[in-house]
Amino acid sequence: MQNENTAKQGTLAAAPTAKPGSSESDDFTPRYLEPATLTFTRSEVGAPRLEIRKEACYLRVVVRRLMPLSDPNQYISIAADEDTEIGILVNPSELDSKSLEILQEELDKRYFTPTIQKIYRVKEQFGIHEWEVETERGRVTFSVRGLNQNIKQVPPARLFITDVRGNRYDIPDYRELDAQSYLHIQRHL
Numbered sequence: 001m002q003n004e005n006t007a008k009q010g011t012l013a014a015a016p017t018a019k020p021g022s023s024e025s026d027d028f029t030p031r032y033l034e035p036a037t038l039t040f041t042r043s044e045v046g047a048p049r050l051e052i053r054k055e056a057c058y059l060r061v062v063v064r065r066l067m068p069l070s071d072p073n074q075y076i077s078i079a080a081d082e083d084t085e086i087g088i089l090v091n092p093s094e095l096d097s098k099s100l101e102i103l104q105e106e107l108d109k110r111y112f113t114p115t116i117q118k119i120y121r122v123k124e125q126f127g128i129h130e131w132e133v134e135t136e137r138g139r140v141t142f143s144v145r146g147l148n149q150n151i152k153q154v155p156p157a158r159l160f161i162t163d164v165r166g167n168r169y170d171i172p173d174y175r176e177l178d179a180q181s182y183l184h185i186q187r188h189l
Contacts (some may be wrong), residue, residue, distance in 0.1 A: 030086035032079065035094035040102040050078060050086070058086065063106045069154065072087050072111075076103065113160075113168045114140070119181035122188050128164070129188060135169070142167065147188060159185070 037053045043060070050058045058080050066075040066088065076089045089095075092103055114135035123130045129144045142163040144150050150162045159171040171177070174185045 031085075033087040033089050035091065037087065038089070038095060038099060040095070042098035042102060048102055052086075061086070061101060063110065065107065065111065069112060076107070112165050113170045114160075116171045117177060119184040122184045131161070131163075134168070142169070151189065153189075175184070 019178055033052070037055070039051045039053070040061075041049045041051070043046065043049055044129045047060045048063070050061045052058075060080075062079045062082055064077045064079070065072050066077050073093070074091055076092055077085055078087055078089060079085045089103075092100060095103065114137050116133045118134040120132040120134070120139075121130075122132075127145060129147060131144060132139070132141045134140075142165075144161060145164050152162075154160065157173045157175045159174055161169040161171070163169070171185075174182060177185070
């Protein structure tokens, strides 16, 4: 029995691996989608749908930027759910205007990140920091638990802050804030 298993393992190890362009699926090879074959629409309840001509129709899709900071307008991942990627759209601007509009709306919802323009106060109590700030959408108060885990610095001076509800806030360059706001950043980071 052991000799049979050893022989089978030797046969599996000697089997050729899938090459790019072969019909075998490779979980690590990205699939690039052709914009001309894609049509985005909305369902009756407003969910984004995707039709890939002559192939499939997905009743609900999830979109993500693969390079949200360095190249936010290209390389968009389209998935059937949070874990099942359909493929990558390299240049969304090649979509028809209606499809591009729907895609952009979904990206805007997913990546809504108000920019903090001024910090009025940061108060710490029992490990939770309450921030009162001015954004381009008005004055906002939010709470952050665990500053080290929920404030990410992107060199040289950009900050991304995630509050207890999962909302994200952006400070593109804290060195350009007014003196009082800068002092709050220095004091609490």
